[in-house]
Each structure stands twice: as C-alpha cells, then as structure tokens.
Amino acid sequence: MVKVSQPKDLLQILLSVLFISVMIIACLWVVRPFVLGFAWAGTIVLATWPLMLKVQKLLWGKRSLAVLVMTLLLLMLFVIPVALLVNSLVDNSGPVIDWATKGNMELPKFDWLNTIPLVGDKLYAGWNALVDSGGSAIMAKIRPYIGTTTTWFLGQAIHVGSFLMHCGLMLLFSVLLYAKGETLGNGIRHFAFRLAGKRGDAAVLLAGQAIRAVALGVVVTALVQSVLGGVGLAIAGIPNATLLTVVMMLCCLVQIGPLLVLVPSIAWLYWTGDTTWGTVLLVWSCVVGTMDNVIRPVLIRMGADLPMILILSGVIGGLIAFGMIGLFIGPVLLAVSYRLISVWMHEAPAPQDDPNEVVEILEEQE
Template identity: 75%
Template sequence: MVDLRQSRDVPQIMLSVLFLAIMIIACLWVVQPFILGFAWAGTVVIATWPLLVRLQRVLFGRRSLAVLVMMLLLILLFIIPVALLVNSLVDSSGPVIHAISTGAMSPPDLAWLNSIPFVGEKLYAGWHSLLDMGGSAIMAKLRPYVGATTTWFVGQAAHIGRFMLHCALMLLFSALLYWRGEQVARGIRHFAIRLAGKRGDAAVLLAGQAIRAVALGVVVTALVQAVLGGVGLAISGVPYATLFTVVMLMTCLVQLGPLLVLVPAIIWLYWSGDSTWGTVLLVWSCVVATLDNFIRPVLIRMGADLPLILILSGVIGGLVAFGMIGLFIGPVLLAVSWRLFSAWVNEAPEPATADNSLSEADDLDTHS
C-alpha cells in the first residue's frame, strides 16, 4: 500500500516561522515611534465616531467638513488646554525653585495648632521646641534633596517638544482615521475573521464598544468631576486651582475620586479662618464626589453592555500596567477575554439543578 501523505519538512517550517518573526519584529521596530500616537488616535476616533457621523449628516453629507470640525474640536479640547497647563506649571514653579536655591524656605510656624482642643498647645510647643533644637539644620539638610526633586519634576514637565510631537502625530492619525475610518475598520475585521472566524469579528466589535464605554463612563465622568471641583476651588479662593484641577482629574481617572484634593483644600480654608467659603466648598465637594455614582453607570451602559466591575478593574489594572494608554487597553483586554470565555463556556449545556441531579442519582441507585 502506497502512503500518499507527504512528509513534513520540519526545517522549512522552522525557518519560515523564524523569517516571519523577524519580519514582524523589524516592522514593529520601524513603526515604534508612531505606536503611541496611533494608539491615542485610535481610541479618540473610536470614542468620537458617532459624533463624526452626526456632524457629517448636518454638514450636507460632506466628510471633509466633518473631519475639519472634528480636528478643530480636538485642538480645542486636548491640545490647547494641556499646553497652557504645562506652560503655567513651568512658570509657577519658578518662585519655588528660587526660594529653595536661595535658602529662603523656612519651616512653617503652624500657629493654627493652638486652635486644636485639648492637645493644640502641646503640639504647638512641641513643634517650636523641635525647631529650636535644630529645625533649621534639618531644613538645610533636606533642602538639596527637595530642590533636586523639584527640579527633576519641572524638567520632566518641560519636555514640551516630545509632548507636542505626540500630539501632532495623534492629530495626523486622527484625521486619517476619520477620513478612511470605514476602510480601516473593514480591514481590521477582515483580518480578525481570517484569524479566528466569527469570534474574531465579534472580538473586534466588542473591543470598540469597550473603548467607547471607557471613554464615556470613565473619562467623561472624570472630566465632569474635575471641572466642577476646579470651579469650586477657584470660586473659594484656593491658590493654584488649575494645577489642583489636573491632579483631581488624575485621581478621578484612577478611581480614587476628587476628595483627595478637595478635602485638604477644605481643611486649609477652615484653618486660614475662611469658614464661609470652607463650608461652601464642603457642600460642593459632597455633590461632586457623588456624581460618579449616577453618571458613570449610565454612560458605560451607553457604550457597551458590560459589567461595571469589569470596566473599573480594567481601568485600574491597565493604568498600573501600561500607563495612561492602559486606561483603554485594560478594559478592552478584560472585556474581550470575558466575552470569549463566556462564549466558550456556553457551548456546553448547562448542568441540571441540584434537585434533578439528586433524583437522577437516586434512580440510578434504585435500578442498580
């Protein structure tokens, strides 16, 4: 009997796989400078694609006009505010660096300690005794480290060139994706179908829904809370309200809430003697802190029908693992994995209830 099966050429298969791996690594190496900008552009375009479609309908069906309006909105919403923030951060850090470098920084008096009941006077006396025993020497030793740390942070914030490059790439890729979004989406879905059939196509669609859910439920909620909290800080007279607003935005994105910034501001207002604005900011902070309980679930459901705990876990884990872009990567990975796992499990029939299983087992024992 003749064996018609052809023998496999193992060296050829290994060399083919090695060649493909080398080609993939080389391509990733070439496009590495553009990956971050393209990733941000992809998330922005996916999240705002329904808005582009609505603008195109309003603007007489002209895609070019809709893309132009969307690019202007991106510049107004992202580029200009962040650039102004970085500029104000660098400018406001000048007096701090000057005070540290000239030795003008001295330990605070902390006179408000006297207002604390029962233990305030003891705390105030202990603090000044510490200063008399060597507080100036302690500050002199800490000043070089504080100055170096401050200079490092300001230097990191002053890398405007690299930041503007990523922003320019994001705008360029966003314009291209807005212009040819349907073709790009069709190509990605075609590749997913070729790779994993209908499940691959479903995974791509689910990834887009997860990105839109995060953009609506997490980012929009954080922006609303940060802006409202910043308005409260500015009206209450808290200094550096813009900087604290950005910090508040970061704490809201990582799901820590705005109270980490608002509570110290309230305490500072009361200690400075401005109890009226402290009370106003306290009431306003309670309103801002509870907004996410109402806004976030509704917006996430508008983006995708996914469990809230899945989205929030992906946001926090993605931020820890990948940085800011992980805000979208984390929920996408968890959502796609969860849906694929759920589809795989549902291919098997569900088990019978406990009562039916026990009765079947009893019948088998009786017949045996």
C-alpha cells in the first residue's frame, strides 16, 4: 500500500516561523538592558572559575563561602577602583571644561624652543611669527571644535550612572554564575549539542578556553605592566601618575604597550634636569616594556593552546569592532572558527603526491 504524503501547510509554517521570530525579538528586547552586565559577568566568571574552585576546596568545600570570597575580590578589584576612577575624572573635569569654554584662550609662546641647539632660535622665531600674524584667527577656528569636544564629554558624563549600574549588574550576575555555574554550563552545552551535535558542544568548550586565554594572557599582562609602570612613574615623581597609569592600561589592552606613556615621561625628566630619576625610570621601562614577551605567551598557553597571532588579531579586531567587550568576542570568534575549520580539514588525509607530478598532470589535462 502506497502511503500518500500529506501536503505541507505553507501558511502554518510561515506563521510558526513568524511567531518564533517575534518571541525571540521580544525576549532580546526585554533583556537588552542587562546584556552588557551579563556579558562582563560571564567573561569574569569563566576566567576566574578555576580560582573559585581552589578557594572552595580551601573553605571545606562550601560553595557559599567561596562565592562570598570571590564577590569580595571582585568588589575590591573591579567595582571600587572603577567607581573611584570615574568619580575622580568627573571631579577633575571642571577646570578643564572651564578652560575650554572660556573665550580668552591664547596660543602658548613655547619659550623653551630657544634652548634647542642649532635650530632652536629659528623654531622659536617661526612659531611666534605665526602666532603674531594669525594667532587669533587660528584660535577662532579651533575654538568651535573645542566647544564641540567639551559638549561631547559633558554628554558622556551623563552615562556615568549607567556605567556604574552595569558594574552593579556585573557583580550580581557574577554571584549567580558562581553559585550555579555548573548548571548553566551544562544547559549551554546541551543547547549547543541540540543545534550541532558534538561540534556544537566543542564550539562551546573552545569559546570558554578562548575567553580564559584572553583574560589570562592579555588582561592580566596589561594589568601587571600598567601597575608596575605606574609605580615607576609615581616613584620618579611624574605628575598625574594615576591618570597616566589608566592611559597605560588602555594602551596595553590594545597591544600598543606601555612605552607610549613611559618614553615621554623619561624625556620630561631629562628635560627638567632630573637625570638620576630619568635613568632609573629608563631602566625600569626596559623591564616593564619587555615583560609582555615573557608573561603573555605563558598565560595564554595556560588558558588555551591557540596560536599567538590568532589571539592578538582577535583582541585588536574585536576591540575595534565591538569596543571593550570585543577584547573577548574577537578571540572567541576566531578561536572557534579556527578549531572547527581545522577539524573539518583533518577529516580528510593530507595530500601525499609530489607537487611537480600534480602540476604535470594538470598541464596534460589542459
């Protein structure tokens, strides 16, 4: 007996897909305010999960005590320093805004140009001739852009409260993830396995390894370099050492390195005649500037066995594409894609034929 297949109800399929799409969009819209906080919490928990397990083992296997200790560590290492930094930037931005919004700004005279050997007199005369001839016109053209920039910074200050709220959400979600990490991890693996079988499960595990590798290799290295560099700046007597340390941290995260801040500081010390501390900071900068060549590969290997160029390309590209959270999104995407393509390639044996013979066969076929 021939079984007659029932015709597919096209309208039912379309309405089902439409309903599922609407539900997904609605759910994403509801959780949209919490996505950034949850993303940072997931990243931090994945990176520090082995540490949490060690703390739990030391505290007689009590998960609640381990979660409490990790929460206090996050509060001291992330939330409080960030809040103090934001508060300091907001408080110290007043004089800068007053200076930028005043209309009596004048171009500097740069008297120190006279001290440059051979060409100093010419540079000083040329600069002051430019200022005397068109200084007011130059400032008239520059002032609108300064006003626009100042307005932009004032607008960003409004988002300080939102940023602090995300820090609070990050702390809350971190507590929940530390407490129920295994359950959530198994749920994500189950969902990935339902989508793509073993490869989906492998993709989730690779994503976790890539996040841990970036957190250990890039963020920890940047933190160590910036802190040691900041200590050197403070001891050498560089003004605004705290602010320069923050700038150094950002430079290390984007893989520029700390020397972009340290070298001008060394030059300033020598320029002011403090050669002793300038030499000390020079030696210290050589140590801090080369530290990433030793620490970063070791830490990345501890997190995941991935090529260095893959991690660094993902960090820089992710940062440009997605902002700070892209530090982790970029390497995760590249690492998972790299491993999946590698597995797919190794499903077939590598070619063993002589390349010259292959070329000759192709030429004969033509």
